[in-house]
Every structure is written in C-alpha cells, then in structure tokens.
Amino acid sequence: MPCIAIVFFHKKIYYSIGTVNLIGGYGIFAYIYFIDQGERFPYFLEDYWGNIINFTACQFIFFFVFFITNSRTEKLKLYYEQIQRTERLKNTGQLAAAVAHEIRNPITVVKGFLQLYEEDQLIPMKSKQHFQLMLDELDLAEKVISDFLSLAKPNTEKTPVSNVNDTVHSVVELLSSYASANNIIFSLSIHDNINVHCSKVEMKQLLVNFIKNAIEATDKKDGIIKISTELHESKLHLLIEDNGIGMDNEEMEKIGTPFYSLKSNGTGLGLMICYNIIENYNGSIKFSSEKGKGTKVTIQFQIAR
Structure with a gap:
C-alpha cells in the first residue's frame, strides 16, 4: 500500500x-x-x-x-519556478530596453521643442498655458521609460541601505487618503531600527505597488490592510496582508508574468519591476492567497548589520 x-x-x-x-x-x-x-x-x-x-x-x-x-x-x-521567473525577467528586460530606447528619442525631441517654444517671446502667453502641463506629462512618460529600463539594467552600484520602519510609515502616510476613500484602514506592526539592503526609493516603489494593489483588491466596508515584519536570522520578512477578493492557484501562478493583471486597466509590469528590484538585492517575494478571503505578500530582505 x-x-x-x-x-x-x-x-x-x-x-x-x-x-x-x-x-x-x-x-x-x-x-x-x-x-x-x-x-x-x-x-x-x-x-x-x-x-x-x-x-x-x-x-x-x-x-x-x-x-x-x-x-x-x-x-x-x-x-x-526560479528558472521560469528568471526567464520572464530576462525576456521582459530585453523587451523593455528595446521599446524604451525607441520611445525615448522622439520624446526628447518633442520635449526640447516645447521648452524652446515656451521661451519664445513671439508666441502669445495664451497659447503657452498648456505647455507646462505637456512638459509634466512628458516627464512622467520619461519616468515610466526609466522604470522599464530598470528591468534590463543590472545593479552595479554599492548596495544601499534603508530603514524599514521609516519607509513603511512614509508610504502609509502617502496612501492613507487613497485608503480612506475606499473605507480601508491600516494596521502596522513594524520593528524599530531595522535596516535592510535596498535603496529607499526602490523600497518605496515596492511598497506603493503592493499596498496600492491591496487597497484596490479590498472592496469590503471593513477592509483592513495589515503590515508587519518578522525577523528570521539574517533576513527580514515584510508582510502585507489584506482581506480582499483573493486569488486562486491558477491566478497566483501567472503573477509576475508580463502584461498579466487582474485589474481591468493594469499591465502587470509593476510586479515585474518589483521582482527585478528585490532580486537585485538577493531577496524574494512570495504570495499566499485564498479566493474570497484575501492575499498575503511576503517580501524577504537581507538585514544590514
């Protein structure tokens, strides 16, 4: 038997x-x-x-x-699974680099002419009232392209360090109004004075992506997002848990795939960038979810002694 x-x-x-x-x-x-x-x-x-x-x-x-x-x-x-994830990152990085390079050149030309026309005294001020708005949108487009390029660009700089507690509270404060508009509250349980190997900007990018996804996946009146940390020897686990719609096994297997998203207007590239960032710092991202009960994301960082 x-x-x-x-x-x-x-x-x-x-x-x-x-x-x-x-x-x-x-x-x-x-x-x-x-x-x-x-x-x-x-x-x-x-x-x-x-x-x-x-x-x-x-x-x-x-x-x-x-x-x-x-x-x-x-x-x-x-x-x-690791080979699949690495292959996805490689393919997406190559695609991102090729597309970003082709788009950046015409954007630079258009931005240059707009700046030139903005300073031209012969053009009436009434015609220039939307120039700044267009320049701001072009700056945003350039930032998106830079995010694409970060998928293909290897991290060769010295490993930066950031404080987890400070970064989490900064992101929660940033997204608190968005959460309140959706009747969602935050519950925090973060260790003090713990530094990890990750730049503050990239860590914010990670947290904004995951917390924003958690907010959008929680449509209950009593919605709550729990953010906590756990210490495991030389590693820190940052947990983001919601009580939203959750995912089934098939949906979780596709998480991180280019252009796969559960949101109607999503591209799936945000999570690809998150995977790329965390792997540059020898960390990991794990999902556990149950349909109708919520999702828990565990982000593993290396602790900076």
Whole structure:
C-alpha cells in the first residue's frame, strides 16, 4: 500500500495509507498474539518479535524512500519556478530596453521643442498655458521609460541601505487618503531600527505597488490592510496582508508574468519591476492567497548589520 502512494508523490495519500497500514499491521499482530494464539498462524509466533521488527523496518524504509523522493521533487519544482521567473525577467528586460530606447528619442525631441517654444517671446502667453502641463506629462512618460529600463539594467552600484520602519510609515502616510476613500484602514506592526539592503526609493516603489494593489483588491466596508515584519536570522520578512477578493492557484501562478493583471486597466509590469528590484538585492517575494478571503505578500530582505 505505501508503494502505491509513493508512485503518486502525494503527501496526504502516503500519510493516509501509511497510517492505515501501520494500524492494520499492528492490529493483525495483536490479533495473532492475544486471540489466535498460533492456531491458524503458528509460523508468526515462531519468531513473533522478529516479524514485528521486520514489518516496522519495512515501513521505515518506505517512509525513507518517500521522504527522499518527495524532497527531491520539491527542490526540482522550486528550481523550475526560479528558472521560469528568471526567464520572464530576462525576456521582459530585453523587451523593455528595446521599446524604451525607441520611445525615448522622439520624446526628447518633442520635449526640447516645447521648452524652446515656451521661451519664445513671439508666441502669445495664451497659447503657452498648456505647455507646462505637456512638459509634466512628458516627464512622467520619461519616468515610466526609466522604470522599464530598470528591468534590463543590472545593479552595479554599492548596495544601499534603508530603514524599514521609516519607509513603511512614509508610504502609509502617502496612501492613507487613497485608503480612506475606499473605507480601508491600516494596521502596522513594524520593528524599530531595522535596516535592510535596498535603496529607499526602490523600497518605496515596492511598497506603493503592493499596498496600492491591496487597497484596490479590498472592496469590503471593513477592509483592513495589515503590515508587519518578522525577523528570521539574517533576513527580514515584510508582510502585507489584506482581506480582499483573493486569488486562486491558477491566478497566483501567472503573477509576475508580463502584461498579466487582474485589474481591468493594469499591465502587470509593476510586479515585474518589483521582482527585478528585490532580486537585485538577493531577496524574494512570495504570495499566499485564498479566493474570497484575501492575499498575503511576503517580501524577504537581507538585514544590514
């Protein structure tokens, strides 16, 4: 019976069958010893304890084989997921670099002419009233392009350090009005004086993306977003948890894929940038979610001693 469970590489099936096998096996031994007393199965009593030891050893061997094969399967699965994520980042980075390069040049030309016309005294002021707005929008477009390029540009600078508590409170203050408009409150439990390897600007970018997603995924009147930290040796886990609509397993598998988003007007590139940022600092991002109950994001940082 345990051999059948090993074929499926399924923990619940193995443990269920293994438990039934142990109870049944020891139950038979008890029946032979106390009730049968060697009438129908005399050969069992000839070496009663030897048979029990043999049966127990077989179960242990089955468990050992299952444990080794299951551990290997889990490692291969994790390795495969890492390869997929790396490949997605590589492809998106190349795409982002190519598109951004082609778009940046015409934007620079248009921005240059607008600045030139803005200073031209021959053009009436009434015609210039929207020039600044256009320049601001072009600046925003350039910032978006820079974000695209950050997907392809390797981080060669010295690893910066930022304070988690200060950065989290700064982002929460920034998004508090947006959360209030959606009847959502924040619950914070952050360690003091913990610095991690990540620039303050990029950490803000990470938090804004995840907290904004949590706000938009929470449509309840009693919406709450919990932000907390946990220490694990040399690593800090930053947890962002909401009680929103949640995701199923199929949706979670596609998270981080270019141009995949659960929002009607989303592009999915925000999460790609987040993955790229955190991997530059040897961190990780993990999702756990249940449909209708909410989502928890765990961002792992390296603590700066």
